[in-house]
Amino acid sequence: xxxxxxxxxxxxxxxxxxxxxxxxxxxxxxxxxxxxxxxxxxxxxxxxxxxxxxxxxxxxxxxxxxxxxxxxxxxxxxxxxxxxxxxxxxxxxxxxxxxxxxxxxxxxxxxxxxxxxxxxxxxxxxxxxxxxxxxxxxxxxxxxxxxxxxxxxxxxxxxxxxxxxxxxxxxxxxxxxxxxxxxxxxxxxxxxxxxxxxxxxxxxxxxxxxxxxxxxxxxxxxxxxxxxxxxxxxxxxxxxxxxxxxxxxxxxxxxxxxxxxxxxxxxxxxxxxxxxxxxxxxxxxxxxxxxxxxxxxxxxxxxxxxxxxxxxxxxxxxxxxxxxxxxxxxxxxxxxxxxxxxxxxxxxxxxxxxxxxxxxxxxxxxxxxxxxxxxxxxxxxxxx
Numbered sequence: 001x002x003x004x005x006x007x008x009x010x011x012x013x014x015x016x017x018x019x020x021x022x023x024x025x026x027x028x029x030x031x032x033x034x035x036x037x038x039x040x041x042x043x044x045x046x047x048x049x050x051x052x053x054x055x056x057x058x059x060x061x062x063x064x065x066x067x068x069x070x071x072x073x074x075x076x077x078x079x080x081x082x083x084x085x086x087x088x089x090x091x092x093x094x095x096x097x098x099x100x101x102x103x104x105x106x107x108x109x110x111x112x113x114x115x116x117x118x119x120x121x122x123x124x125x126x127x128x129x130x131x132x133x134x135x136x137x138x139x140x141x142x143x144x145x146x147x148x149x150x151x152x153x154x155x156x157x158x159x160x161x162x163x164x165x166x167x168x169x170x171x172x173x174x175x176x177x178x179x180x181x182x183x184x185x186x187x188x189x190x191x192x193x194x195x196x197x198x199x200x201x202x203x204x205x206x207x208x209x210x211x212x213x214x215x216x217x218x219x220x221x222x223x224x225x226x227x228x229x230x231x232x233x234x235x236x237x238x239x240x241x242x243x244x245x246x247x248x249x250x251x252x253x254x255x256x257x258x259x260x261x262x263x264x265x266x267x268x269x270x271x272x273x274x275x276x277x278x279x280x281x282x283x284x285x286x287x288x289x290x291x292x293x294x295x296x297x298x299x300x301x302x303x304x305x306x307x308x309x310x311x312x313x314x315x316x317x318x319x320x321x322x323x324x325x326x327x328x329x330x331x332x333x334x335x336x337x338x339x340x341x342x343x344x345x346x347x348x349x350x351x352x353x354x355x356x357x358x359x360x361x362x363x364x365x366x367x368x369x370x371x372x373x374x375x376x377x378x379x380x381x382x383x384x
Contacts, residue, residue: 006226011139021139039217046078186225263373275364294375302345
């Protein structure tokens with residue numbers, strides 16, 4: 001899979017993990033500019049805090065990422081570790097320390113083994129190549145079952161690449177676990193940020209695995225103009241670029257749900273004909289985080305009692321005239337159970353790994369949807 005021009009990648013083992021690769025780098029040639037979206041969690045990792053400061057620079061030379069340790073809740077020690085790693089990368093590349101971004105992912109509260117990382121930086125950077133983007137994707141994984149790597153080439157020659165990791169603690173707020181969106185397009189930083197922010201609202205902000213927002217959630221969007229194509233020179237180019245970004249981020253966000261810890265099903269929850277988007281969103285997100293609802297999906301049981309009780313507990317004044325569907329099978333009509341359809345709905349859940357639950361409020365014209373997963377015993381085993 002061809003990467004955008006002007007980016008080099010690598011992923012190696014630095015000793016944080018026993019066997020798997022745990023240290024990765026993206027090198028920007030020439031310099032790139034970057035925009036970032038970060039977790040709103042009040043406990044933010046020290047690596048993230050360094051990146052939030054460094055990203056204010058107009059020039060970004062590289063992004064270094066470690067997996068296996070979140071470098072979070074470590075105070076000055078964690079901050080110093082992140083800065084020392086940035087300094088080492090900068091020295092190897094012959095750039096300023098402030099031109100290096102750093103991301104960490106893994107266990108919270110464990111000291112980052114910065115000496116192991118620093119001793120591996122030379123090997124990491126010297127081995128970076130344009131074709132090693134998949135090596136990068138694999139090195140940033142934690143509980144992921146597979147790397148998340150999507151790209152597209154536009155008709156005008158611009159390339160867009162997205163790489164992400166994430167399987168648990170998925171409840172983003174203008175971010176994801178870790179995601180890197182790279183393009184060789186020429187585009188103003190302000191324009192790029194506006195486009196990505198809009199698209200996040202209908203991609204990464206529409207997924208939930210366990211309703212827990214991480215301390216390290218970061219999305220970095222990087223552009224280096226290496227293609228020579230200014231996507232802002234015409235409406236056609238800008239529209240094509242926006243569609244390309246949407247294509248990459250939507251596929252990545254779906255993969256994160258599909259890879260949810262312990263997940264056996266992907267569930268799309270759609271709340272439609274609401275009098276307000278806010279009401280529809282509250283209902284959809286409530287169900288996406290409901291353990292009772294998610295376990296019933298895992299058990300292939302169309303237990304719609306769990307749906308209507310969750311909706312009623314929100315006290316949103318939606319009334320009792322709603323309809324509920326599992327796929328195309330209606331199980332609640334005007335708030336009254338259609339019990340004879342339960343077997344058909346159960347079969348739908350049993351036969352499909354990707355299912356949709358629809359709540360029709362019949363109160364207006366607005367809707368909201370979100371992707372989530374079921375909840376299996378494996379999730380508990382992985383997170384105990």
